[in-house]
Amino acid sequence: MKIALLGYGKMGQEIEKIALSRGHEIVLKIDINNQHENTAENLKKADVAIDFSIPSSAYPNIMKCFEADTPVVCGTTGWLEKYDEVTSYCQTHRKTLFYASNYSVGVNLFFALNKKLAQLMNSQTDYEVSMEEIHHIHKLDAPSGTAITLAEAIVENLDRKNQWELDRATKDDSLVISAVRQGEVPGTHSVTYDSAVDYLEIKHVAKSRKGFALGAVIAAEFSAGKTGFFSMNDVLNL
Ligand SMILES: NC(=O)c1ccc[n+]([C@@H]2O[C@H](COP(=O)([O-])OP(=O)(O)OC[C@H]3O[C@@H](n4cnc5c(N)ncnc54)[C@H](O)[C@@H]3O)[C@@H](O)[C@H]2O)c1
Known part of the structure; x- marks a missing residue:
């Protein structure tokens, strides 16, 4: 699977390690210093994007993935004032979003x-x-x-x-x-x-960030090729 990482901080780097160990490829890494590469055209090259960035960038990043028609797994927290708007846009425009406040x-x-x-x-x-x-x-x-x-x-x-x-x-x-x-x-x-x-x-x-990162990669594997709004309940059958 081709993955775009939106946010390459502590979580982004941990996710990269786990994704590579599961046979995936990282085709795009976006952080604060290369915002010009964060385009719908580049996002289209990925089967799925994983956003672990900062509260103020989660919403624009998700909307950009919607524009590119690339499923997005979001782990960033602190943006819930936009949650209802984003989930309803996702459903009505047949986009793909996976959100969990915690992926472990x-x-x-x-x-x-x-x-x-x-x-x-x-x-x-x-x-x-x-x-x-x-x-x-x-x-x-x-x-x-x-x-x-x-x-x-x-x-x-x-x-x-x-x-x-x-x-x-x-x-x-x-x-x-x-x-x-x-x-x-x-x-x-x-x-x-x-x-x-x-x-x-x-x-x-939590003993480390590994549990969150593994859950996010599993969520990405689940989301690729699907349409709709998903959460960990869909993966874990809780
Ligand atoms: N859902 C979960 O399971 C879970 C688990 C751990 C952390 N988190 C959340 O994930 C987010 C990231 O956590 P972290 O520990 O990796 O933080 P971090 O500070 O180490 O990394 C965030 C990165 O995002 C970058 N960034 C800033 N603006 C950006 C933009 N516009 N686009 C892309 N990247 C940008 C920063 O430069 C930084 O490298 C936080 O909101 C945190 O609360 C969620």
Whole structure:
């Protein structure tokens, strides 16, 4: 498969290694210094593009892939204000987009566990829920896209929480997400239900970026030649 990498930072480089080891070819690498090469004409040479760039470039990069009719796998977070517009454009114009706030298999199992736990906790009103995410100090967005996905599932399934807020609650029915920036941590997420007598915690700890990169390449293999909007649920059958 011919792959275009949009963003050649920590994730782009990790994805390149895994893609090459799985027999794929990298035909285009776009980063901040060669924006002039980021054209629909160049993108057309790839079977699929993988975007791990920065929040402000995710939307233009996705739209350029749509223009080129090249399926795009997006891992960039922090652009969700454009999410509805992009997904509806994708469906109505028969383009191909794969988006996951987190591509690791473990995190996607964690998402399923988090949803189930919120459903169980709905009737256990003595437990107060909170969340924490820890990432490296270079991360541009907070809370993380993964934390937002976890928080949305809790808000959806726990009647006593109606929205999430970052770092402190201004309303009683808010779920608080604490975002910690520390060293080179690749990504840790925990959800805690605390009562007067005990607490229950679920936690996912990424040991490196490899799990995200492998998931993104698997998503690219899945997306090539397809039309529509896809997520990790389509790949993992969760
Ligand atoms: N979905 C997931 O599983 C997952 C996992 C890890 C990271 N991420 C997200 O992926 C993104 C990238 O993470 P990273 O750790 O590789 O960051 P990084 O800072 O190491 O790399 C981002 C790269 O994008 C480049 N860039 C800037 N503007 C660009 C543009 N217009 N077009 C193309 N490239 C451009 C930067 O120069 C940099 O090299 C972040 O948004 C991060 O939150 C998602």
